[in-house]
Amino acid sequence: MTLLEHIGRYSLLVKRAFARPEKHKMYYIRLIREMEALGINSVGIVIIISFFMGAVITIQTAYNTENPLLPAYLIGLAARDSILLEFSSTIVALILAGKVGSRIASEIGTMRVTEQIDALEIMGVNSAGYLILPKILALVMLAPFLSLISMVVGITGGWIAGVSAGVITTNEYVTGIQFAFIPYYITYSLIKSVIFAFIITSVSSYHGYFTAGGALEVGKASTLAVVHSSIVILLFNLILTQLLLS
């Protein structure tokens, strides 16, 4: 299949996923389950990664700016901006693409190869809607919170690491993260996280939904889901940065 055919089939699938639900209550129940499976269960990994990345960013910035003319609080400022602008949305999205994307593709792919999707269709249920819509909504709704958590934990990690390594004092760090603060950066990051959440869930669902074959193909679908979500995220990161920051 060519790229264009994939995009066409993907668009049709997403359109089907947003068709009117047969029964709202059934979709709502799934939404709650997916919020737990995709969102709540990702909080742990987001916290761990954000903490260490915040720490590394701060220490690296400190060592790269060992210039007596630059005030130390700039380290805090630089760490803050990296975390807000790129880290809390893009890097977290890439991590989630690995965790959530493979999960979605293998779940839906298994349902495909064991004919569970056919079973839904034969009952007169829109399988794309029932399986995919709740996943998209769940992650889109929770991604901004994950992003906020990542910001807070990342900045905290930077502070703890910076102070323990003796490259910056608490006072300087706190001054730094407040200095020339642009609140729009947070909005920017949250917007990106929502779009990335949509990409991860829809692209991974696409790969799962069109799995053909058996267990081997389910594995392939789940790998492809991660790779393709990541590429699309990076591509859109470029576009969004241009659109939102220029």
Added chain:
Amino acid sequence: MIEVRNISKSFDGDPVLRDISISFEQGKTNLIIGKSGSGKTVLLKCIIGLHEVDNGEIFYSGESFTAMNVKAKKEIRQKFGMLFQGAALFDSLSVEENVRFKLDMFTRMNRLEKKKRVDFCLERVNLGNKNSLYPAELSGGMKKRVAIARAIVLNPRYLFCDEPNSGLDPQTAILIDQLIKDITEEFNMTTIVNTHDINSVMEIGEKVVFIDNGQKWWEGTNMEILKTENQELNDFLFANKMVRRLKEIDDI
């Protein structure tokens, strides 16, 4: 009644069904028999629209299914009950939730009514007290039976069963066959069953269609089948020595 007219289907140029026409009668258990790989599952999937046919048309009570749009297909499918060859139970739902699924999705029944209906259907397939188990915790035969309960929960007008009793012991197999026949008559459904089990043919084959290599070779009743002169069908039927002896006795 379901009518299939001149349907053909091929995969990547490999013909699997060749110009098949059959009419499946209402209130009867219609059997499709044939060797493994003869095209039974593909035929059934064409009839219910999981595969698009290359040629030909399918009619449900006189209405062309092939010509229906997505919405109309969705509606008529709510009157379908389907048992897949591999059961296709929803992994993430318990036995009870699996059987209840269509009630949840398409009816306004209250909790108690649903519970009663689910228990009734599970009783009919001899599976009381398994409500809270998950598909992974069931044996192959139990999965099949849950799938049958799920298929009949909304009293379908059309029931499709792909090898309902493969993997079941003879006793349970007969029970399932009888169950399918009973509910077919009780609710005047049009039932199509794929099987290669001669027992089923003799027990419930009010109408039997034999396909081989994607073609229809014979149709008739279980009464007529032992007397057939059709070579392919005879080879299929009398692969089993016991049945061959039966025929010999019958001939005398």
